[in-house]
Amino acid sequence: MFEEFYTIAQSINNEYIVKAKEHGALCIGYTCSYFPEEILHALGIIPYRVKGLNVSSLSVADAAFGPFICSHPKCLLQHFADGDYSFLDGIIVTPGCDSMRRIDECIRKTAVNFNLPVVPPFFFHYTVPHKITEYSVKWLVDELQRFIDSVTKHFSLLFSYEKLKESIAFYNRMRKRLEELNALRMHYPARIAGADAFAVFVAGLSMPRDRFYSMLESLLSKYNGADFENRRRLMLIGSANDDIDFIKTIESQTAVVVADTLCYGPRLDIDYVDEEDEPLHALALRYLNHSHCPRMYGGYKQRLEKVVGAIHKAQVEGVVLQNIRFCDLHGAENGLLERDLEKMGIPCLRLEREYGPMADYERMRMRIDAFIERLDVRRIVNTRS
Amino acid sequence: MRQALKQYNFDWMLWRTYEAGSRLLSGTKREYDIALRYIPYFRDPVKEVFKAKAGQLFLQMTATYLDNIVNAHHRGKKTCMTTFCFSPAILYALDIVPVTLELLTVMMTFLYKRGTGEFLDYCNEAGFTETSCSSQRGSMGALLADIGTPIDMVVTDSPGVCDTNANAFAFFAAYKDIPFFQLNMPPWLVEERVTQYHVQDYKALIAFLEEHSGKRLDNDRLREILRELQKQDELINELEQYLCYKPLPLPVTTCLFIYAGRFMFAGMPIYTRLLEMLVNEGRENVKLHQQGIYTSKEKSRGFFCYIDHYTHSLRLWQMLEELNIGYSGNILSHFWDDSNPPVVHNNWKEAAYSIKTQTLEDMLTSIAAINSRMPMIKSIRGPYDSPYMWLQDTLALASMYKSDFIVYNGTPGCRNTWGMVKLLAQDTEKAGFPTHIMYADAFDDRVQSWDATRDRFEEFLRIRRLI
Amino acid sequence: MIVAGCDIGSLTTKVVLFDGKKVIASSIIKSKPKPEDGAYEALQQVCAIATVNQDNIAYCVGTGYGRKRVPFANDTISEISCHTKGAFYLYPNVRTIIDIGGQDCKVISLNTQGEVDRFVTNDKCAAGTGRFLEVMAKVLKVELQELSNMAKKGNEAITLASACTVWAQADVIKYLNEGISKENIALGVCKSMAKRVGVLVNQASIKRDVCITGGVAKNTAVVKELENLLGVTIIKITNVDPQLTGALGAALFAYQKAGGK
DSSP states (O other), X not given: OOHHHHHHHTSSSOHHHHHHHHTTOEEEEEXXXXXXXXXXXXXXXXXXXXXXXXXXXXXXXXXXXXXTSOHHHHHHHHHHHTTTTTTOSEEEEXXXXXXXXXXXXXXXXXXXXXXXXXXXXEEEEOOOOSSOOHHHHHHHHHHHHHHHHHHHHHHTOOOOHHHHHHHHHHHXXXXXXXXXXXXXXXXXXXXXXXXXXXXXXXXXXXXXXXXXXXXXXXXXXXXXXXXXXXXXXXXXXXXXXXOHHHHHHHHTTTEEEEEEOOTTSOOSSOOOOOSSSOHHHHHHHHHHHHOOXXXXXXXXXXXXXXXXXXXXXXXXXXXXXXXXXXXXXXXHHHHHHHHHHHHTTOOEEEEEEOSSSOTTHHHHHHHHHHHHHHHHHHHHHHHHO | OOGGGGSSOHXXXXXXXXXXXXXXXXXXXXXXXXXXHHOTTTHHHHHHHTTSTTHHHHHHHHHXXXXXXXXXXXXXXXXXXXXXXXXXXXXXXXXXXXXXXHHHHHHHHHHOTTTTHHHHHHHHHTTOOTXXXXXXXXXXXXXXXXXXXXXXXXXXOOTTTOHHHHHHHHHHHHHHTOXXXXXXXXXXXXXXXXXXXXXXXXXXXXXXXHHHHOOOOOHHHHHHHHHHHHHHHHHHHHHHHHHHSSSOSSOTTHHHHHHHHHHHHTTOHHHHHHHHHHHHHHHHHHHHTOOSOSSSOOOEEEEESSOOOOOTTXXXXXXXXXXXXXXXXXXXXXXXXXXXXXXXXHTOGGGSBOOOOSSHHHHHHHHHHHHXXXXXXTTTXXXXXXXXXXXXXXXXXXXXXXXXXXXXXXXXXXXXXXXXXXXXXXXXXXXXXXXXXXXXXXXXXXXXXXXXXXXXXXXXXHHTTOO | XXXXXXXXXXXXXXXXXXXXXXXXXXXXXXXXXXXXXHHHHHHHHHHHHHTOOGGGEEEEEEESTTGGGOTTOSEEOOHHHHHHHHHHHHOTTOOEEEEEOSXXXXXXXXXXXXXXXXXEEOOSSSTTSHHHHHXXXXXXXXOHHHHHHHHHTOSSOOOOOOSOHHHHHHHHHHHHHTTOOHHHHHHHHHHHHHHHHHHHHHHTOOOSSEEEESGGGGOHHHHHHHHHHHTSOEEEOOSSOGGGHHHHHHHHHHHHHTTOO
């Protein structure tokens, strides 16, 4: 039932993109969840959230990036260098974090230094403020307009607000469906494996969205649900993750990930875009307000509140706080979350890891096993009392 | 952290040490020599600082800065934790005491052989990542452990420029549950939209500072500070001329004094006095054809395209002297006012700031522009090869100072520069500057020992026939 | 009833036989490229010592990184739980366990029932692990076991880059070339190691009594330095080899699982 979602989520290109491109569709990649896909959709462009999966060497990435950089953007760069993203007609680079925004220079210079055709024809540096104020929302509205002007000019496309409104409504409908999927894993007992749910989420960022929507509808109508009663219910928090194997490693046979705050995931609440508001303003507001990322400095309390809300709602037994090495934003926030959640009696496991093929598998497994054993003891103690 | 370390506030210890150091030259030469015998631990940094005529004033200024911090609350003032790339002028205008993490870290690493090691580690113990920048962690650890002046509010202007910096301040504010404000920096500089954003953001900052300090911004006080800043810019610009001479007529520590002073006391008369003293020394040396390097003749000149190396005893500067290397300036010693020599020489006025003090709006626009052109804030906010960014600044300054080579030194915590420095180095090499990347941590010898750092640096100089 | 615990670590493989009252035999050997081979060899050794037939072992729990590769294990349990079990059995007052193994370091906080309350582990770097000491001993051309005694003879420790084993190694070589005594270098190595571990211990917020397990527990110079840093006395396990704590815990779990009390 999930095979197709897995295939799409676990590969870079897929048949849907290939076919759509054969019919003349454009596909534009982006690096950060702060970019509103609705705009691309309204222009008939396939939005593609770039992934770093299955990289076997970092030869080019290491030559461009220094040694103290998170391995996720390095893997992205390597894919570009290896020509895996040659199907992209454009790329949108966002200062989601420092490592990620330097993809800008690294891709461009890799093209020059290695004489590789790795820079997609359309290249856009999209900037997002780190806070929510009237003037930062205005900045983002202007930025969206700048993007529309630039992309329509580059590809000679026509943009219409009517189409954008339609796309906003479409995405809201899709969010509603994703919310239903999310409810399956938050259900007690969980009715879907976290890895399966995550495969759907990631696939949804990697293919034409209309097609994804129909696949999602079909899944929801046919899926009978599984039973994960005897597994410990975990929440996964921290650095960006597009790797389903990582979720599988955590779940193994003993746990189920019932909630997460991950980039590429649904990020707690599936917020909707206000369809009554002026479209760009509505998008700017939703995207600045929604995303659960410590790049929004000073927003820790609100994020903690949301995490605690999700923990109660999904009856989470333990929280896995992971960060990719050199991802200080999540690493530091994980420190705060660990302190505050443990104080509330919610067990936490903090992990630092590398992104990429799971060379670290055994070390990771041992920590997770020990954490599950800790949760088991807790269950027994709770039953005793 | 060891219990013993928690017995005394670290800022108080620093204050007393710098205060004592600043009085060492008050007696006779003989008394000074005898005093040095009794301070084996601090002898080297003291000697290095006093090589410059302005050294004593520099130590006095540092002691005053620490005095302000330690005694802020006794004097009824609020403290604001902030960063080196935030101009403290606005805090002085509101009578708020700046507590600049990176400055405190350096003040400590200069003096103590163990540096700030245990404070760095304490951050980790408190839940902060060890991969974060050591420049903040060095002193933040002490403040997290409550062995420093309590902090009333936190302000940073690095979001959009440096994540690890912004993140350190956000972490501290969340950890201690105190008010936090961030100025955001878009990735480019020259555009009306950006200027507007800076000004609006700055106005929000002032509202925040007023709310949490209980003080109102006094226009006359702000005007006075901005005029003092103008004066300071003029003095720096004169110094820049001397720093371009070859051989260098000023001590190699001059650049350090320029930026450290500005980070401590922008717009305050004490910094003006320091600059005046440096200018006088420059004028006199030029007149007498006197060199700034006292050991021998300047053999080669380096430009540090990022920051310096700050561990014990100012040994970076000691080493430069020993190797007869002239050192004029780095990215930190540039503030980009409209009459700054590289601005005038390259006709970069559109990217520079100018100070206008007639109306409040003029002043706010000026101070927002000053702040958004602070070192690092200006040069690495966007792609390194964009207009007015890191590459352009580096090449212009290295050429202006007639540098023979370029050195990058930073910290492993600097995600932002490590994301592009290899590319920058390729470009500077192409432009004809042998370029050396140090893998050291400017604030923590435990990452790469100073000896190893020096060995590799000297190897670079030898291989490239620079000494 | 005789049960076994088998702990396959990155550097050594340990097996303990337990009869419900005491450890009747134990073995520590170097881990093999194929973990199964090491497990069999260690098992054969203990069986020979205790003159027990392998078939008479009622239950075996595997632990350590190679726990899934113990061919004769009936069940597997993480070494965090096993070290906790073993240490609590030996010292019921223990509330914090510092376990420094070959490739990582863990600090475990226990409740009064001897159950894991919280634990923290080091990152994936070798600094602060047994591997760090092993690498340094190799550079100093001494046996790992000698490092501790050598350090005790040192009087002026060298400062070492402690964040990275590779850089620290470069520093040690440099000090050797400068003619600094091996004793002072060894002392610097042990201090650096202790500092690294100390940070981790403080992250877990220390509760008394504190004990140390794992191979590095045998390095008394590191332990002494840790005591100085943390300001607590660290209990040294003397009734069994501290390296065996995990295997002992596994054997205790095995005994429970086999129906023993």
